[in-house]
Amino acid sequence: MRDFPSCFGENGVQVADSSLSNTSKNAQNLVTCVYQCRIRGRSCLITVTWSKNLMGQGLSVGIDDSANQCLCKVDIKPWLFSKRKGSKSLEAYSCKIDIYWDLSSAKFGSGPEPLEGFYVGVVANKQMVLLLGDMKKEAYKKTGATPVPSTAVFVAKKEHVFGKRVCGTKAQFCDNGQIHDLIIECDTIGVNDPCLIIRLDGKALMQVKRLRWKFRGNHTILVDGMAVEVYWDVHNWLFGATLGNAVFMFKTLLAAEEKLWVSQPIPNPSTLQWSFSQRFQDSKSQNLGFSLILYAWKNE
Numbered sequence: 272m273r274d275f276p277s278c279f280g281e282n283g284v285q286v287a288d289s290s291l292s293n294t295s296k297n298a299q300n301l302v303t304c305v306y307q308c309r310i311r312g313r314s315c316l317i318t319v320t321w322s323k324n325l326m327g328q329g330l331s332v333g334i335d336d337s338a339n340q341c342l343c344k345v346d347i348k349p350w351l352f353s354k355r356k357g358s359k360s361l362e363a364y365s366c367k368i369d370i371y372w373d374l375s376s377a378k379f380g381s382g383p384e385p386l387e388g389f390y391v392g393v394v395a396n397k398q399m400v401l402l403l404g405d406m407k408k409e410a411y412k413k414t415g416a417t418p419v420p421s422t423a424v425f426v427a428k429k430e431h432v433f434g435k436r437v438c439g440t441k442a443q444f445c446d447n448g449q450i451h452d453l454i455i456e457c458d459t460i461g462v463n464d465p466c467l468i469i470r471l472d473g474k475a476l477m478q479v480k481r482l483r484w485k486f487r488g489n490h491t492i493l494v495d496g497m498a499v500e501v502y503w504d505v506h507n508w509l510f511g512a513t514l515g516n517a518v519f520m521f522k523t524l525l526a527a528e529e530k531l532w533v534s535q536p537i538p539n540p541s542t543l544q545w546s547f548s549q550r551f552q553d554s555k556s557q558n559l560g561f562s563l564i565l566y567a568w569k570n571e
Contacts, residue, residue, distance in 0.1 A: 300324065302384045305427040310334075310395045311364050315342065317393060317401050317423070323383035324349075332370050332393065334363050345370055369394045371414050373406065382430070392416070429564040431516075438567045442471075444494050444523050445561050451494070455519065455567055457482070459508050467505065469519075477501060483509055491524075498524040508569060517567045523560035 301322040308317050316339070320331040327349030334342045342363035355375040361368045370393055377389035390404035392414055399416040401423045411418050425446040432438040432455075442453040454470040467479040469492075476492045479485050486509055489502045500522045507515030 300383055300431055300433075302382060302430040303428065304425065306401055307424045307426045308393075308400050309422055310368070310400055311366055313337075313364055315363075316426075319391065319403065321383040321385070328379075328383055330372065330374075330391070332391070334361070334368070334393075343368065347372065364395075366395055368400075369414065371410065373409065373413070376406075384430075425561070427562045427564075429566075431566045431568060433568045433570055435570045438565070440565065442521070442563055444497060444499055444521065444563070449495055453521075455565070457505065457508065457517075459505075459569070465509065467503065469501065479503070486510075494523075500524055519565040519567060521563040521565075523562075 301320060303318060303320040306317045306319070308315055314337045316335045316337070318331075318333045318335065320333075322329040322331070329349050330347040331344065332347075333344035336342055343361040345359045345361060347357070355377070356373040358369055358371045361370065370391070372389075372391045374385060374389045377385040378387050379385055385404070387405050390402065390406040390410040392399055392403075392410045393401040394414050394416045397415065397417055398419065399411070399414065399421060402410055402421060404410070410416075425443075428442075430440060432440050434455075436458045437454060437456050439452065439454045441450050443450045451471050452473070454473075456468040456470065457465060459465045464480070465482040467482050468475055469477045471492075471494060476494075477490050479488065479490070482505065486506045487504045489500055492499050492501055500520075502520040502522070503517065504519075505517040508517050
């Protein structure tokens with residue numbers, strides 16, 4: 272089952288096979304973000320994927336309708352990405368859609384997503400539907416778009432993280448929310464009784480002991496006054512023939528939906544990966560808050 276909009280197909284962002292080599296795992300170094308936007312008064316999902324592999328860095332922008340049907344998509348391959356700036360015209364909802372990007376001054380960390388010095392803009396009918404990056408003045412000048420407040424909402428993010436005992440990333444749990452340091456700690460090598468700890472800004476928010484018996488589960492934590500349901504599946508870390516990836520999902524619970532999500536039982540282990548995808552799809556289609564999915568790889 273696709274767990275991101277259909278533009279990216281079956282070979283887009285997916286749970287990586289546990290038998291992948293280190294080289295293949297590096298090829299999975301990508302970050303995918305989903306934004307709920309409006310074009311000509313109609314709701315749509317814009318998916319932005321940043322990737323990094325041996326060939327270089329890449330960028331994809333896809334637009335899906337509210338039923339997750341692909342309307343249009345542009346791929347900026349590594350050999351095009353090297354030009355660092357450009358534009359592409361597409362069509363959706365019977366109107367011209369222009370995608371602009373400028374990464375000529377972009378600064379990157381260890382991941383594929385730029386930290387600063389860039390913009391990516393999606394323009395329809397001279398209106399800025401989505402604008403990413405810190406170079407907003409330059410983006411409006413280049414696109415000629417009307418500088419009106421954006422209605423785009425950040426609804427989901429998926430990324431691959433790497434570490435030996437500790438995996439970490441920057442995380443925000445709602446649109447325009449506070450950015451936190453999210454750390455996942457789990458030492459599984461040479462340890463009789465592994466323990467899983469999740470920290471936010473250095474503070475331990477949850478701890479799972481006897482992990483060999485509780486390698487799949489869920490727990491509710493409180494972040495910025497919001498209930499966040501944490502789902503984990505570390506089976507591959509503990510029992511896989513090779514070092515595969517664990518999966519973590521952080522799902523904000525809006526007050527009206529809190530009972531709905533908490534009351535849902537953890538499914539049969541053989542269907543848990545499907546459950547991550549289904550819960551993610553449900554959260555988008557029903558507007559049930561924000562979802563963050565992390566695929567955590569152990570560095571050998």
